Amino acid sequence: MSATKRTIGPEVILSAIGAEQAAIEQLLIDLVGAPTVLGQEQPGQEIMRAAFADLGLEPRAVPLDPQALGSHPGAAPFSWDVSGKANVVCRWGPDEPRGGRSLILNGHIDVVSPEPSDMWSSPPFVARRDGEWLYGRGAGDMKAGLAAIVGAVRGLRRLGVEPRAAVDLQSVVEEECSGNGAVQCVIDGRRADAVIVTEPTSLAIWNSQVGVLWFQVVVRGRPAHAGSAPAGRNAIEPSLGLIAALRALETELNEEPPAPYDSYEHPINLNVGIIRGGDWPSTVAAECVLHCRLAHYPGTPVESLRTRVEDTIAAAAAELEGFEIHVRYDGFACDGYTLDPESPLVAELGAACERATGARPELYASTATTDARTFQLFGESPAVCLGPHAEAVHGIDERVLLPSVLQTAQALALFIQEWCGLDG
Template sequence: MTNGRLINSIDQHREEIVEFLQKLVQFNTEVSEYGRIGNEGEAQEFVADYFKKMNLEVDVFEPDNKRIRKYFGFMPGHIYKNRPNVVGTLKGKGKGRSLILNAHMDTVPAGPVSEWKHDPFGGETENGRIYGRGVVDDKGGLTAAIMAVKAIRDTGISLGGNIILESVVDEEGEGNGTLSCCDRGYKADAAIVVDSIDPITDVWVAHPGVTVFRLKAKGRPGHYCLKYTPQQGISAIDKMRVILDGLDKFQTERLAYIRDREYFPRVPIIGVDKICGGEYRAVFPESCYIEAGFDYFSSEIGEKHDDSLIREKIEERIRKIEQGDNWLRENPSSIEWLASILPVIIDKQHSIVRVLKDNIEKIAGCANLVPGKTTNDARHLFHITNVPVISWSCGGQAVHGIDESIEIEDLIKATKILALAIKDWCGGK
């Protein structure tokens, strides 16, 4: 009976749900400089006003770098003037389990607007889809979370436990927004991070960690024509290639001792996303540096809440590779650690997994428990507040790409799934 009321209410408010997402997309909330600078303020003000209309307890606050810099994973140098988090709490009667729903307002840049068929900030619809930057990542998820709680309100369902709705900033810049929510004391019996790039049927029960570093190799300048002579130069780019080839082999070797392969079946990845070397034509480059991300899994850090063991393994392997090269043995590379995202894992039998999975099956027909392909803010909830956390969202296409879009039907289904999960988890009547 209660389930039917929720589903009917969401169906009746279908147009309102679509319009809400369109409104969010029409706010340009792009971040720049990897999240150091953002533009979420106006959109967050809109959300705060909406929460007030829903009669939620509303908390609006800007991340405080001085407070949160003590936490592992803090990203320094980001500016939060007019970039507030907005948290809305629906109080329960105190006899049920509490739940955090976390989603982010910021988006990556739209890129070349001329390549979009649809205005990236228009929220346009075509053939049953909504288009726009962030419609998948993560304004669709944020909309589903907010509208699910609104459905609970609209139907007069009374909850036993609290619902905490977190609309956060700076997820794309490594998560200081959620970090500050944790620091502010927001905690629950479980959390769903409504942020995923997978289909609506897929629940993330884990995601890998990644350590980001800058590696610099040395060379010796000299004219190309002197190669194979006693006066030859040494190419720093060639020496970097030696190191990278060795690290690629290391990735495969690690499979032998990764214990949580059930959660992380794929080969861990080293992703080089920047390379710089060379000063002039016909001259062997004196230096070359890369910036890269190194995947790792939960069993590789044990009970630690930092990446120190992974850093040790990476550096140890690089030095071993260098010992096999005459030049690198005497001229080792230098490493600078730039950032780290910790892995997340949850028991597949945990009750929050079962609750969400059961309701996905009811609405979408089937559900799969999968490892996340990438990372999100779940790590802060997991490692800082020790909250059991899973990730899931509405699905979609072209995330971070041109003509990012989501099916309207999946948005409505996601809203229903979350509303039913809230009712089941928090003890709704």
């Protein structure tokens, strides 16, 4: 391929990506069909590997390495087995830039459980199309984003062009539990002048996000026969008081939020996502474990949130007699971040998106975390999220609006031309 810079009219790029619509939708349907919940990501990664290879690129596995993760400041603690888990990455364009700026396009293959799946209108891992909507677990969060990345590159490659700096495509694991897939990509040495994570942002640019901590509160009492229950200490019952104490901490955290969250009613959310206690109706429950998620503002280290959680639990535990109570950590432990809204990435992606949709994208500070933080905080790479419009993510009948998937691909393709430059 010649190394002559080429500028293609935006309308040519828009229609080249438009021609990929069927391919984008088919990839999305195939991805939804792979039930990539935690520990079962590989069949989804095989589909991504084939999709990258089909672009004429060389997919490469980046396996999770527990040892390397264990000593990385951006990694989260985890108790589960990660053997056999790998990100799939590939590079389009030159290793050494020829005058353009490099880019990482990133998405996660893992999805959360669809249970109780009998609440869905149709099976969650069978993509169902209804008008402009496509239903299925992961359709929005975020297999549509992965399909849009592939569609953008596919359309540009069909135009016979190549970027003037590396465009790295990444399909990562473990975004929903630890973020360690993206951390492994950073450990692997991936850096870029910009990172776009195609989470379902409704074509807004997320340039700020909270940090998140997962923690477990372990309550141990004393088992006894229910017929002589007063001899035991039931671990389930004080757990409710501990939740109330954590809710009070949540209320405190929501008082006077700092910018960019100062206009938000309730930016910091505590979620008690799992409660496991007891093992027999006629036995006083000896143990109860609460699995919680709590957010914190950019600029406050996650270590300080750990301290506040532990202090809260210690104060509540001091009121209780006959129980052993402690806090342990497994999964997310990350900081938030804000990327300057004046940064070139925000401005140029905003312009590309406006050309694709006709509207200037809004800037949004997310009350959830994403892998974007890892590139920004540990990869020396400015990062944002931008992706399609989805509803009921992590909920029942999750769905994505198909035209917004195409618009995402179009915005990415236009941005690649502006950011990286094209040769051809």
